[in-house]
Amino acid sequence: MSSAKARVQAVKQHLSPEEERALAVSPVESMKEERNKAAFDIRAMTYLLDGGKSATLVRERMMLELERDQVFRMNDFHDLTKDQLRERTMEKFRSLLHHLTNESVNTFRKRMEVVSLVDPGFWTRFGVHYGLFFGALQGSATPGQFSYWASKGAVSLNGMIGCFAMTEIGHGSNVAGVETTATFDEASDQFVIHSPTITATKWWIGGAAHTATHAVVFAQLLVGGKRYGVKSFVVPLRDPNDYSLLAGVNIGDIGKKMGRDGIDNGWITFTNVRIPRSYMLMKHTKVSRSGQVKEPKLQQLTYGALLQGRAAMVVDSGNVAKKALTIAVRYAAVRRQFATKANQGVETKLLDYPIHQRRLMPLLAQAFAMHFTGTEMMEMYLTMMDQLESASPDDADLQQVMENLKETHATSAGLKAFCTWNCLNTIEQCRQACGGHGYSAYTGLAGMYQDFAVHCTWEGDNTILTLQAGRYLISSYREAQEGKKLGSGVAYLNNLNQLIGKKCSVKNVEEIVSVQVITEAWDVVCANAVQQAAEEFDGCVKRGVDVDEAYEQCSQSRLYAAKLHSYGYLFKRFVDGISKASEDLRKVLIDVCYLYGLYTIEDNAGAFLQYEYFSPAQISFIRSKVNGLCKIVRDQAIPLVDAFNYSDYIVNSPLGRKDGDVYVHYFAQVKQQNPPKEHPYFDRLIKPLIHRKANEDDLDEDEEGGLEDEDEEEDAE
């Protein structure tokens, strides 16, 4: 007997039948009942996820600090117009700047992770300066240039705010194709920045509409009539004293978007705008006073900083998925639907329906996989950047650094794509799992979808990134064939001979449920899929197709290989993450991990059957095992989302309240945000409609009328 039922029985004699029923279906009681099922120390799980107790304490302090900061109030957020949202977002700058001043870069990065969960639009708008503009200075300015812009306020915002003008209305993923020109004018020692066509209009530039005084502009470098490709230039846009536009600069507002309306995205055109030569960022390519162009040895080294956004988005995918699941799982624990005879008329919790477990538990498992993967991805990125910054071009270990850069690039590309897709899908599935209430703005999932959706197309369009990841797999495959020892993420390609054609060799199907078998299963299908893509590519090349076109022709196979590889990679990172857990936690997490592994196998059953690693009978077993694991994980679902440790303020959804009191708070929020008021258009629109003269365009009895050609008045009777 469940504890809530027991409690109901204990107080039964004091309750009327109505009170008794009310207690049995009480959302708050239902939530307590679920929380009591915890088979592990929730607090210890939080420490594991956060990376230790002190990290948890820091995060909790940040959540509290945001909650008490009036400009970060969230209760009215969904009802702000675009213009109000823009202004509210700007208000937050001062507040975050205060923290930036007072804490370490690492601590501040953690704070920004929390901010991203609360207000992703602000996160981006603030990040435009500190991530993109400032990052461009760090990555591409000479030390002297960096000091100069720092002295102008690039560090403190005291005097200037930057934006990042890369994309154009006609040019996105292909940065090399931007049309804006930067022509060196030797006579004046200046560059002339110019937008020659409509398609050259800088577009989507965050911060351009209202915020920025300066932009890092990506433009085609033209010196002495020769093109040197796309370089970056600091271009002043506005007078910092009154924000009037500088001569030749035209800027407009991009307007309404799907989400993140707090960002003032703008368009910019340049009409022969002149800047000093020294405003070109010259850490890599240099243009001398006399127009000599000196290009860098290793162009690739300039791209490292661009990977930060991708790594951050992998982390964000895990975090946002956790937030969405907190809402949907908690709601499912208290929402009841359809009574069974067995339960004496008390409706069943959504969470008790096998189909609802199927909808949410695999996504919960995936959120854990993305969490652990995000943590590792960020570490990988930071380590690589450390190496990159300390390596000099003549270092003997530069080769190794370049290898790491390549691996980090490809790994972050694939993970950014699949994790953002997975997270977007998680949000939508969670929204639908809340039924009709998921469509309300106040329950949070709708806005979360609208805000998150942009992750799939910016900072590298997902499809293009998957193809880059696939290309890396093909080249790794080729290197492995040539006997090279590969990095850990693709090391399985060194064992191709053992993997290709391998079948699952368990004697008893139950043995499939093991880290070893699931890992091997992924390695086998990934090896097969990579080999197939590589052979398709080789086949094209052998038929005389040029290399670029050959890559295009095998793009579907590349994408497929990258997908399977990324799923296998996520599983392995989940296993790594668990390895650090205590016995108590591992016991719970291993089921979650098995669920993730087996669910993704089931979901990609076509590949496992295609490459004949699993037999149809084994896949049948996996299918039923996934049902079983959903049921097991379901019992720990509330403790697991509790372990994510997001405060009610962060969750910002009445359906995701920790206490389970969903209806009271949902109703209260709807009433608070929509107080009674005068009917806005009764006199103007409704009264004339429902009190019109009786003979005025009433519906004719003859519905088959065809009266269009007759005078309306004549039609009246």
Place this chain on the structure above:
Amino acid sequence: MSSAKARVQAVKQHLSPEEERALAVSPVESMKEERNKAAFDIRAMTYLLDGGKSATLVRERMMLELERDQVFRMNDFHDLTKDQLRERTMEKFRSLLHHLTNESVNTFRKRMEVVSLVDPGFWTRFGVHYGLFFGALQGSATPGQFSYWASKGAVSLNGMIGCFAMTEIGHGSNVAGVETTATFDEASDQFVIHSPTITATKWWIGGAAHTATHAVVFAQLLVGGKRYGVKSFVVPLRDPNDYSLLAGVNIGDIGKKMGRDGIDNGWITFTNVRIPRSYMLMKHTKVSRSGQVKEPKLQQLTYGALLQGRAAMVVDSGNVAKKALTIAVRYAAVRRQFATKANQGVETKLLDYPIHQRRLMPLLAQAFAMHFTGTEMMEMYLTMMDQLESASPDDADLQQVMENLKETHATSAGLKAFCTWNCLNTIEQCRQACGGHGYSAYTGLAGMYQDFAVHCTWEGDNTILTLQAGRYLISSYREAQEGKKLGSGVAYLNNLNQLIGKKCSVKNVEEIVSVQVITEAWDVVCANAVQQAAEEFDGCVKRGVDVDEAYEQCSQSRLYAAKLHSYGYLFKRFVDGISKASEDLRKVLIDVCYLYGLYTIEDNAGAFLQYEYFSPAQISFIRSKVNGLCKIVRDQAIPLVDAFNYSDYIVNSPLGRKDGDVYVHYFAQVKQQNPPKEHPYFDRLIKPLIHRKANEDDLDEDEEGGLEDEDEEEDAE
């Protein structure tokens, strides 16, 4: 050589190199080039899709009439606030009422289809009265009651507007669980309508916040202390003269939603609201003056009208998918990205990338499948309703009518679920296929997603509908086992012995590409999946699980069977649709149909391999064949979306313009909607930020600070 290239070469001698390049990449030229590839008569295709030339002419007239109707202007639509949108939506009532008065019901239904494409929020708000409220009167009122409410204005809106108060904040899919009570008070001959708890609050009621004077309220009928289940009652809400709320009625605004903000959804509570006994809709259940309750013989007959919404949503799914694809395919025909050496620096059209073909062509094929299926679904519904209305309870053919009702119910349930899911996915894929520009509100896909998303959870939550469809498959399976001849949609279950275990027997893999093999393939996997679900169900029952619980336990298998069945069903309807086409059109459509069939097989390869209909080698062939078909269909992609025949007004996206001049119109729209204006918050927020005193919270040199505990002033230097 392509025709655009030829044209470029023909005028080459008159052009400068810049002009030459501009012509080669001109979006308008690119679009012409694509349109010139048409291998069929586009106009004839439109007639086929619309169901004949006269239907096309009617539809074109309606598009034009909407476009010239000022209240239906769309240019500013994405920038309206919720309040403005609500008011604009109400303005449209008068306009549509005019048409309703002047044309037949069938013509008006077609008009509403067009309206739904332009402004789905209005479509719903208008539909709340005419579909739901009026539909409830038609379905549940006695003839006398119907005349009474018609005389009050229920037909003409002259005097009243209705809404439909079924769902409650705590009760959605389980209508039988609503808590609102309607207690018969014999003394006064009245019903007392009452909301006993917070969870009994009527919720999501479209039209309640601002529009309706009356509601059809679903409430538990209580007579003489006995419950008779949920019945419907007309309850006056407001005084039609000033829209003040009647005593005991409390109504509030539900507020902001994910989309369709033109609908004034509201909540309603009733506090002992009294209505005459005759306001209960008594076509089926009757309560006499003395409190005698007479229940109907066939409860199911009351549900027929509820299927109208589902059938309409299947049609809407096809239409909206066609609109989304018009945008994404046209944009892909003119958007260029990455230059190849082969093409002398001219960037490649998105549509020429195999991966982009893979993203859009299968969805285009699916849109055709949904289109033909929607047409058949609506016919099936209308036929069934005719039969239902003409059948008397004592008719000998009532049994057949009931069978048809059951089949229509299950078919519409499955199709509503999978078609709305498919359409929502299509919109999102189209949005992402437009890259960054898909995130702009003005390009239309973002709003389309937000508006459409609700289709997945209302009028029957999709997951619950799939389970109903699955339940029907299991019962059909059992009936087939008992020797009963099944209706056409599930007729394959009569051939179970031939289908189970059947393998694809083609000698040459190329033979797979045929209607016969693809149909057989679907029949085989569907038969297997249905059998598996049925056996799982039987197994539960044999183990003593009660029937309802047994259905829950096999819910995942039911969903899986329903999914495969629905996909197979869509393929067959596509084949039916083509059968009516001329030879010229059939030649093009058959490739689209093969693409749909083979792509869905590839996408569900797990099932085809699991049940061993196809071998791994055959699946490999199908995979590469899908690539080939994508390439073939790609050449006809622009003519095919042209055949959908949506005017630029209907498409309402600069990226989906027929002339291909996307950048000019996109830029123009952004500028028109966001004209230059004074900086809204420079003085209040930005000036104090970037011109603060030099020593005021500047970033400390020591970034590792840990200064949180110190006074901010002391930190300054």
